[in-house]
Amino acid sequence: MNDYKAQPPVGMEPSGATPAGDSVYQQIRDDIISGRLVANERLVVAELAQRHNTSANPIREALQMLRGEGFVIISPNRGARVRPIDQDFVRDIYEIGVLIEPALTRWFVGMATSQDIAQLEAVQDEIEANNFADTLRHSELDTRFHTIMYERHYNRHAAELWWKHREVLRAVSRRFDFTLARRAQVMREHRELIALIKAGDADGSAALVAQHVEGSGRHILEHMRAAETARAS
């Protein structure tokens, strides 16, 4: 039994959501990620309440949470809209990742045990076994790879920030396929990262992770640009 569902690092997401609010939050979030709710679409409280068999308050709470994560924009007296996840937004997000992840990695290199390494290698083996055949599964394994490194970091805020941003990028990249070049690069970088961690090279690992995140971000942006020009014609 091997569940490869991507999960937030333990102890994270203090949510602060009420039972019903959290449920609705999950569903609306899924609807946005999957594209059932389209960019700039208006999110009418009454309508959502009806669709989710609840009342206004839980909906409002869910919308507030989604605003906090960047999926929704709320303007006073005007209501909520689905945030258009454009290139600028994605760039903002991954740039912050480029700043944070290397620092998280650096700490991990100093703390990693042989068990941690073994875990990383096991996940990487699964990634290579899957070899992007199931892209959703790849996404989850890849997330797990990074989670292993970050989940025990002492700076819970930084880790939470990373997770929040990761989720947004995952949502976007779900719509695209990996180019062959990117696939090869991901494999190479993961393997090399493991080697650097084994060697205890904190600076090297941090630099590589920065490059890895940067590459991931650029890859997504390229896809978005391609999709946009395709739409224009």
Next chain:
Amino acid sequence: MNDYKAQPPVGMEPSGATPAGDSVYQQIRDDIISGRLVANERLVVAELAQRHNTSANPIREALQMLRGEGFVIISPNRGARVRPIDQDFVRDIYEIGVLIEPALTRWFVGMATSQDIAQLEAVQDEIEANNFADTLRHSELDTRFHTIMYERHYNRHAAELWWKHREVLRAVSRRFDFTLARRAQVMREHRELIALIKAGDADGSAALVAQHVEGSGRHILEHMRAAETARAS
């Protein structure tokens, strides 16, 4: 006329708050910052509603927002509490600042006009004229100094993140006084930073800002530790 009230960078804080909710948010926030609401104190919705002459919903909204900024902790079915701003929390926050601010600075160095430099120097002159006599005023001037550099950054998320964290640290440091050593260092670093920006030295500026933020964080932590040991005796 020279208002030196610290203000968020323009276009920031898309708030997403309803009129009443925003008002209550401001007041509760002030109450936490000023210490009228003490660490771990329970925030009862009905009571707050009465005190602020409103009903439950605006209170809940305000609490959600405060949770997003780290001032409040909410647990489902148990309500909200004032977040104890302990040393770990402060360390988490300023460490993220150390990661983000240098990047924001680097961009500014590439974009700064002579007018920007003049603004920085003008603010720095005011800072030196005040010379920590009015610590609140110093805090606001210092914030303005950094805001000049960051407010036009293209990455609005990074800038907003910086602002949110800055506000928390400002809230904490309001309780302490600057040591003489720290005062001197702040002056030195600001002056040197201006010089580096003038020279167009992006890397040097970034490194100096990292050191500056690090120093500020450590300074606050030292004060907190001192206050705690004083309380223990």
Next chain:
DNA sequence: ATCTTGCAGATAATGTGCAATTTTAGCCCG
């Protein structure tokens, strides 16, 4: 004797329906 366990009652958070205010869209008129 002490600790655990189970049970009311109180307290407060959560969810629901509704009234009031604001925005929005349609429509008539110039």
Next chain:
DNA sequence: CGGGCTAAAATTGCACATTATCTGCAAGAT
């Protein structure tokens, strides 16, 4: 074709009903 008025729609705020948690205490077990 454009500007102001009116009605519908949606957000916002409020009072109340419901549900969950906490407190204190008593009964039973170790």
